[in-house]
Amino acid sequence: MRSTEEWSRLGGLVIAGLAVLAACAVLIPRLLSFAAGPEAEIITALKHTEAYGFSLPIPLADAPLVSQELHFARITVTVEPGGQRAEAHATLDFNGTLGPTRVGTAGVEKVPFVRRGGDWVPEKNTSPRLVAVVSALEARRRALESADAQALARLTVPGNPGAGGAEWDELKMLRGRLYRAEAWYIRLEREQAVVTEHWRLQGSLPSRPVDTRGQRSLSLTLHGDEFLFSPGLM
Template sequence: MLAPRVLGLATGPEVEIITALKSTERDGLSVVLPGVSSPLQGRTHRFARITVRLEPGGQRAEALATLDFNGKLGKTEISSLGVERVPFVLRDGSWEPEGSAAPRLAAVVAALEFRRRALEAGDTSALSRLVGRDAGVEGSQLDAVLALGRRRYQSQAWYIRMERDEAVVTERWRLEGVLPSRPVDEQGERSLSLLRDGDEFFFSPTLM
C-alpha cells in the first residue's frame, strides 16, 4: 500500500521529488514520443497540488499533480490542463522521474498523433488499433476522409482536458484532398474522447 503525504507536510524524499518536478518549470519540458520524429516540446508548464506517495522500501515513489501545459508537437499547438501521475525512482542517491515528467500527457498526445497519421495515410488497420474494446472505427466522417485522394490531414491544435482515467480533446483540423468531382479544403473543430487502459489511452466511442 502506498502512503500519501501532502506537500504541506512533506519532509525528506517528498521534498526532493517535489523539487525535481518543479525544477522542470525552469529547465523546460521536452518529451520524446515513441515512433514520432518531433518531440513534445513545452513552451510553458506548471505543476501544482503535488502529492507524493512513497512505496515500501524507499526506492520508488509516485507524484500526483495537476499539470498546466502549453507547447507544440511539430506544427500542432497543444494546450493541456489536468491530472498527471509521475513515477519516480531513486538513482545514485537522487530522485528522478522513471521516464517522462508528463507520462499521461505524452500518452494522449502520442495517440492523437498516431490517429492523425493513420487518417492521412488511410491506414484502417492502424486506426483500429487506436480504439477501445467497445469502440468503433466506422462512421460517415471517417468515410469522408478516406474517400479523398492526395489526402492531407492537419491537426492545427489540440486542447486537452485530462481527468483521472479520461482525456477530452478539442481538435482544430484542416483536411485537404481531391474527389473525382472537385478538390476539397475544409477546416473545423471536433471533440474527441480517450479512455485510459494501463499506460495507454484509446479513443472511445469513435475516432471522429
C-alpha cells in the same frame, strides 16, 4: 616582498580552498535533500522542470513534444515501502507544440519516480499521462492521413466499431490526402482525457479539390499505461 616559497604555499592554500568549496557545492545539496526527505526532493524536481521545460519524444511523430510554459501545483508524494519508488500526483497546466501542432492541457498528472544513484528521478518523464494522450492523438492523425482502418482499430477501446460513416468514406476517396491537427486542447482527468481538436483536411476528390477546417471533441480512456479512443475517432 614574499618569497617564491611563500607564494607557492599561498597558491596551494587557494587551490585547497577551491577544492573544498567545490566539494561543498556537490555534497551540501545532497545532504539538505536527504534531510528534507524524498517528498521535498521530488517536488523540487518537478519545479525544476517548470524553470527549464522539456522536450520529449512522441512515438511516430517527426518532432518532439516541446514545452513553452508549464506549471505543476497541488503536488502530493507517496513513497512505496522500501523507499526506492514513489509517485507524485499533481495538477498540470501545459502549453507547447508538437511540430506544427499547438498543444495545451490542464488536469491531473501522475509521475512515477525511482531512486537512482542516490537521487530521485522520473521513471520515464515528468509528464507520462500527457505524453500517452499526445501519442494516441498523433497515431490517430497519421492513421487518418493514410486511411488505415486497421491502425485506427488498434487505438480504440474493445468493442468500439472503429472508423466508419460518410466522413470516413469521403476521406478514403481523397487523393493527395493531408490531415493536420492545428491544435489539441486536452483536459486530463483521473481515468480519461477529453480533447478538443482543431483540424485541417486537404486533398482532391474526382469532382473537386478539398480544403476544409473543423473542430471536434474526442474522448480517451486509460487502459493500463495507454489511452484509447472511446466512443469515436471522427
